Amino acid sequence: MPELPEVEVTRRSLLPFLVGRPVARVKTTRPSYVFVTPPDRIRKALQGRTVQDIDRLGKYLLLRLDDGNSFVIHLGMTGQLFSAMATSPRLLSATARSSLPPEEQLRFKPDPHTHMVFSFDDEGPDVYFRDVRKFGKLFLLAQDEVHPRLERLGLDALEVTGEHLFASSRKRKTPIKALLLDQAVVAGVGNIYADEALFLSGVRPGRRAARITRAESKRLSDAIRQVLQRSIETGGSSISDYVAPDGQDGAYQDERHVYARKGEPCKRCGAAIVRRVVAQRSAHYCPQCQK
Ligand SMILES: [Zn+2]
Structure with missing residues (x-):
């Protein structure tokens, strides 16, 4: 699932493919729960318009x-935003791939999962929004409109502070991991980076949030910003469907200490990494390095 780094990398690499190019036409799939705004309204609102800039709020673009006005995109679990120039095996299912000759295995043609196709007056490459599982969200935002989905977002994870985490965690009976995943507290952190930040700060994911000390809150907020910044630098984590707009893979998955490393040795102490369910999500940690 794309988290803040993948969304930020998408934002940065999407800029040259979208900004300043008048939209000639937008094609969409039929109404479905991906479209918070009905697709016919989206098509009309975007036609003839030019994207002037792309901002990010938590995991929203x-x-x-x-x-x-603005057009808002959330990638959900499997959303992909990319240019028609992109080539990546991640854009095709394994079955589709195996049926194609090798030279065509990287090429992508819009399929039933491609919910939006942006075409431009300059006749340069189209831009696609594709989402196999359809947990993504697309909607229009009028100028000065306050949207409930955006209004409830907490502090952006790149700006999180120890004081903010400490204050937000008082009186919370939930595990610290659940608090980090709560987008109303910290916007942008998901499963991968929560596990990694908890490892770096030496805190177990199942610890009750209210028991986290001020010093630990500080270490945790520093670790959150550090793992996110580092992941952005390396192009994000390409673990499942995530692909950058230019088709490039990220490399952060190679730097993981705990996430999805169950049974493998801790890179610091050698103990086997443990996987446990915390607040209905899988959590990975080192039983020696994290207390
Ligand atoms: Zn360890």
Whole structure:
């Protein structure tokens, strides 16, 4: 699932493919729960418009249009935003791939999972939004509109502080891992980076949030910013469906200490990494390094 680094890498690499190119036409699939705004309204609102900039709020991307409105995209679990120039085996299912000759295995053609196709006046490459599991969200945001989905977001994870985590965790009976995943507290952290940040700060994911000390809150907030920044630098984690708009894979998965490393030795102490369910999500930690 794309988390803050993957969304930020998508934002940065999408800029040259979207900004300043007048939209000639938008094609969509039929109404479905991906479209928070009905697709016919989205098509009309985007046609003839130009994206002037792309902002990010937590895991949401906001395409700022030249009429003052915005078009908002959340990648959900399996959302992909990419240019028609992109080539990546991650864009095709294993079955589709095996049926193609080798020279065509990297090429992508819009399929039933491609919910939006942006075409441009300059006749350069189209931009696609594809989402196999359809947990992504697409909606229009009028100028000055306050949208409930955006309004409830907490502090952006790149700006999180120890004081914020400490204050937010008082009186919370939930495990610290659940608090980190709560987008109303910290926007942008998901399973991978929560596990990694907890490892770096020496805190077990199942610890009750209210028991986290001020010093641990500080270490944890530093670790969150550190893992996110490092992941952005390496292009994000390409673990399942995530692919950058230019088709490049990220490399952060190679730097993981605990996430999805159950049974493997801890890179610091050699103990076997443990996987446990915490707040209905899998959590990975080192039983020696984390208390
Ligand atoms: Zn260890």
